Amino acid sequence: MKVEDFNYHLPEELIAQTPLKDRSASRLLVLDKNTGNISHDQFSNILDYLSKDDVLVLNNTSVIPARLYGIKEETNAAIEILLLKQKEEDIWECLVKKAKKIKLGTIISFGEGLIKAKCVKLGEDGIRELKMIYEGVFYEILDVLGEMPLPPYIHEKLENQDRYQTVYNKYKGSAAAPTAGLHFTKDLLKKISDKGVIITYVTLHVGLGTFRPVQVEDVTSHKMHTEYYEMDRETAKILNQAKVDKRKIIAVGTTSLRTLETVLRDYDNFIETSGWSDIFIYPGYKFKAIDELITNFHLPKSTLLMLVSALTSKEMIMNAYSEAIKEKYRFFSFGDSMIIKG
Known part of the structure; x- marks a missing residue:
């Protein structure tokens, strides 16, 4: 499996330079991971893709001016x-x-x-x-x-530093934002909770493992840098019960997903724990923890693009990205979102 297999061309004007005024006004590409079917919506309608008793897992890390x-x-x-x-x-x-x-x-x-x-x-x-x-x-x-550590592809000044934080950020330590969470507002989270969706949190402090480019030709030769994570007892209890009840677990962002998969890989069960995650997920990986994923659009040849390809297939993801480019979606940290469901 070659890194070049995960390359695509993105017109520079589609790289979002500033956040939208309304966090939840971003667009939402909906990808069925089983059929490859694609539809288009607004993130403010994410509620339509969540059901009562689903478990939504968010990363409550807080970005430091690193x-x-x-x-x-x-x-x-x-x-x-x-x-x-x-x-x-x-x-x-x-x-x-x-x-x-x-x-x-x-x-x-x-x-x-x-x-x-x-x-x-x-x-x-x-x-x-x-x-x-x-x-x-x-x-x-x-x-x-310190300064907020905006990615190098963002050239505009960020007027409001809080826009590079989720509204539910809690524990300081990240060198980058868990960007899939930037679309949520407190009002939207309340509506999700009111519908009966169970919202719970893990912590993963985003570091080099998430955003360092892959520098080898063969995907399987890449080594992930470790990132610190925590899962508390309450979240572990919620997730274990969801597994027993066969209810959906939906990760918000690749960092939440990697935390959940790390815990199940290491313990075969969700437990109260903390440690260092070095999990590298690419096509062929069998998911144990999650069913669906809310995520942003990721850089070419990145480990995150490989991760989302593992949840469906490389062909489906590349097709979805081509569709997003054709429809002029906004890409990367301040860009639009997608949900991989089914």
């Missing part, structure tokens, strides 16, 4: 870092631009020394582990110094 600009203390060279994941209390795995300049013991200063970072471990592909040195509350300082 991009920091500083200087290397020895030379005053400009350094940009992206906080990827917290390894220990003050030690972060970071993606560093011009990483070759950062050796063991190098100190980077941010905000005239409000935060200093000392390199304590070298990794591959621009990865460094940095020990953060500061006084006060780290996240409060980060709110002042």
